[in-house]
Amino acid sequence: MKWISPFAMNRLGLLNMNRRNVDYILRYNERQAYPLVDNKLKTKLIATEYDVNTPELLQVVRQQHEISHFRERVEQLEGFAIKPSKGSGGKGIMVILRREEEDYIKASGVAVSLSTLERHLSNILAGLYSLGGAPDVAIIESLVNSDPRLAKYSFQGVPDIRIVVFQGYPVMAMLRLATKDSDGKANLHQGAVGVGLNIANGRCLNAVQFNRPIILHPDTGTPLNSIEIDGWEQMLIMASRCYEATGLGYMGVDLVVDAERGPLLLELNARPGLAIQMANGRGLLPRLKHVEGLERPHSSPEKRAHYAMANFGVAQP
Missing domain, CATH: 3.30.470.20 (ATP-grasp fold, B domain)
Known part of the structure; x- marks a missing residue:
């Protein structure tokens, strides 16, 4: 090269x-x-x-109270990606590869809890990762198997x-x-x-x-x-x-x-x-x-x- x-x-x-x-x-x-x-x-x-x-759209979380629906849905998911709809530069994207008992394993290999995922969703809705800090929605997509x-x-x-x-x-x-x-x-x-x-x-x-x-x-x-x-x-x-x-x-x-x-x-x-x-x-x-x-x-x-x-x-x- x-x-x-x-x-x-x-x-x-x-x-x-x-x-x-x-x-x-x-x-x-x-x-x-x-x-x-x-x-x-x-x-x-x-x-x-x-x-x-x-990638298949699994769920859209628009309001804080809808996070409870994510809690119900995630029990059925093995791998998925959480993204801020208005994020940029890859900020706020969390990719989950699999579950290990009560933990969710990120693409980096780090284990996170369900409460961590819910807190991440809450931060997305609050605009932590959006352009200009405006309120946002979170989308949950199917995991891409490369x-x-x-x-x-x-x-x-x-x-x-x-x-x-x-x-x-x-x-x-x-x-x-x-x-x-x-x-x-x-x-x-x-x-x-x-x-x-x-x-x-x-x-x-x-x-x-x-x-x-x-x-x-x-x-x-x-x-x-x-x-x-x-x-x-x-x-x-x-x-x-x-x-x-x-x-x-x-x-x-x-x-x-x-x-x-x-x-x-x-x-x-x-x-x-x-x-x-x-x-x-x-x-x-x-x-x-x-x-x-x-x-x-x-x-x-x-x-x-x-x-x-x-x-x-x-x-x-």
Whole structure:
């Protein structure tokens, strides 16, 4: 895997935060579309309308008194995920893998009690994890059983795939792998590994942790350069379809691969971060300008995905 320094990336079209905010987010994202992606519950509902699969919704907790219903329901659940509907950056997400007698085992291996789960739900409703601290609702989803072909590259947590979509075209992608530093979460700022993926075929291009190049997963020692995502074309089409669903011109689409259900939409982001460029070892700007220069944009998600595979792929030995 070839590493390209940040200085070289500037020459290759690195998109900085100011330009992202002004030239792409502000210009291409209508304000009325933000609630669709800032609210995970709304995202799930709109995604279903556009044939984009998501993890099964088990329960919605909107009021404090409804926590008692969770107590009744959780007795029947082996594994599940609790999420704040308006949370960001992975904050407030608690993933439970299994039960051991009276305890619930988190993805990190830590055991928590039922009272801890109820307190977590109460904190979500109070807005502890929401944007601006506004009151929120909690959603309980089915547990994603990660495809073992990808799970072997991650430490405890479920790996996910971030695809940046511009005007409906998937322009750049990366695989995010959980580590001990990231507490089982696929969050790069917390220490997860970012693996740049070739848009043409879903193969590894480059890998970083804390913006430094790596070859092996820091916890498992697994080589990362052999990664290749199965069903890659289907994932790009799913990501492209989110453009029609939301109307957002510039967004991040986060997918996971379930062992039984295949690719699932985890969430959408109207302000995707820029670390994907470090993971790929190249800048976003040339691809964004390419799409802006198209005289006849493609009308269907399938055509846009195929165009991206043909035009934004990277030659590999």
